[in-house]
Amino acid sequence: MKTLIKLFLLxxxxxxxxxxxxxxxxxxxxxxxxxRVHRVNVGDGGMSVVPPRLYNRHRRILFEDVxxxxxxxxxxxxxxxxxxISGMKSGRYLIRQRRSxxxxxxxxxxxxTPPEIEAMLESLYRVKGGAVDFRTLSLQPRPFLGANGxxxxxxxxxxxxxxxxxxxxxAVIDGKLYLILLDAARSHYYNAMLPxxxxxxxxxxxxx
Numbered sequence: 001m002k003t004l005i006k007l008f009l010l011x012x013x014x015x016x017x018x019x020x021x022x023x024x025x026x027x028x029x030x031x032x033x034x035x036r037v038h039r040v041n042v043g044d045g046g047m048s049v050v051p052p053r054l055y056n057r058h059r060r061i062l063f064e065d066v067x068x069x070x071x072x073x074x075x076x077x078x079x080x081x082x083x084x085i086s087g088m089k090s091g092r093y094l095i096r097q098r099r100s101x102x103x104x105x106x107x108x109x110x111x112x113t114p115p116e117i118e119a120m121l122e123s124l125y126r127v128k129g130g131a132v133d134f135r136t137l138s139l140q141p142r143p144f145l146g147a148n149g150x151x152x153x154x155x156x157x158x159x160x161x162x163x164x165x166x167x168x169x170x171a172v173i174d175g176k177l178y179l180i181l182l183d184a185a186r187s188h189y190y191n192a193m194l195p196x197x198x199x200x201x202x203x204x205x206x207x208x
Contacts, residue, residue, distance in 0.1 A: 032056045035072060041207070042070045043086025047145075047178055050203040052196050055082075069094060078162075080184035080193050082200065087176040094124055103127045110175035114139055114150035117177070121168060125156050133157040145178055145206045147171040155186060165190040169201050178206060 035055040041048045044067040051072075058071040068088040073081045085094070090110035097105060105124045112120070118139055125131040134156040142151040149171030157163050165186040170179030182197040184190040 032058055032073075039203075039205075041086075042084040043068045046087030046176070046207055047084065048205050048207060049084070049180070049200045052199045068092065074193065074196070075189065078160075078185075080182075080189045082193075082197060083179075083181040083183070085170070085177050085179040085181075087173075087178055087206070090175055094120070095128055097128070108177050110172060112172065112177075114141075114152070117150070117170065117172075117179075118152050118154075121152065121181075122154075129156075130159040131156040132159060142169055144169050144171040144201070145173060145204060147173045149178075163187070167194070167197065173206065178204075180204060 033056070035051055035057045037051055037053060039048050039050045046068070053074075055072040055074055058073065058077070068086050070084045070086070071081055072084075073079075088094070088108050091107055093105060093107050095105060105127050106120050108117075108120065118136060122134050122136070125134055135154060137153040137155060139150060139152050142149050144150075149169065152168040152170075153166070154168075155163060155165040163186040164183055166181060166183040168179055168181040170177060170181075172178075180197070180201050182190070182193055184193050
């Protein structure tokens with residue numbers, strides 16, 4: 001789960017941009033669009049947020065993406081990213097992956113507990129992001145979108161030898177996963193991005 005980003009362009013330079021992008025995968029061509037300072041729908045429109053400043057939204061062309069997942073970045077995918085999961089249904093995956101792959105990121109299930117969601121995100125970073133070390137710093141209850149949600153704090157070391165730190169705030173509501181995730185270089189960028197992340201989380205609204 002970086003913007004859901006750290007994403008990209010880079011598919012060639014860095015495997016899955018160190019997994020900063022949850023919606024990335026192995027296919028497609030990257031492109032960006034400007035996100036302005038107003039309420040905007042994310043993912044498939046099941047959630048909206050208000051960014052405190054201009055952001056870059058990552059989008060893919062030529063190949064269909066995971067509709068429930070959207071990624072943003074401020075300073076570039078290697079340095080920081082935010083990901084949004086806008087109501088993913090049970091049985092869906094955070095990323096597209098080949099069925100023939102030896103290692104698979106687990107699918108989301110509506111009965112998942114916060115520790116199981118944490119394990120799913122760790123698997124994402126290790127299997128698709130190339131994390132060689134992943135450490136859970138804390139996992140605690142936190143209200144989100146008017147529901148009993150959770151906050152996960154973690155850090156990981158990727159194959160590019162850069163430590164990154166992340167925070168995910170989410171909840172399972174009516175059997176669907178809603179989540180906002182910040183992932184950024186541990187030195188400077190994570191702390192610099194955290195106020196924006198918290199403002200975006202506070203602004204989040206769920207849509208039927």
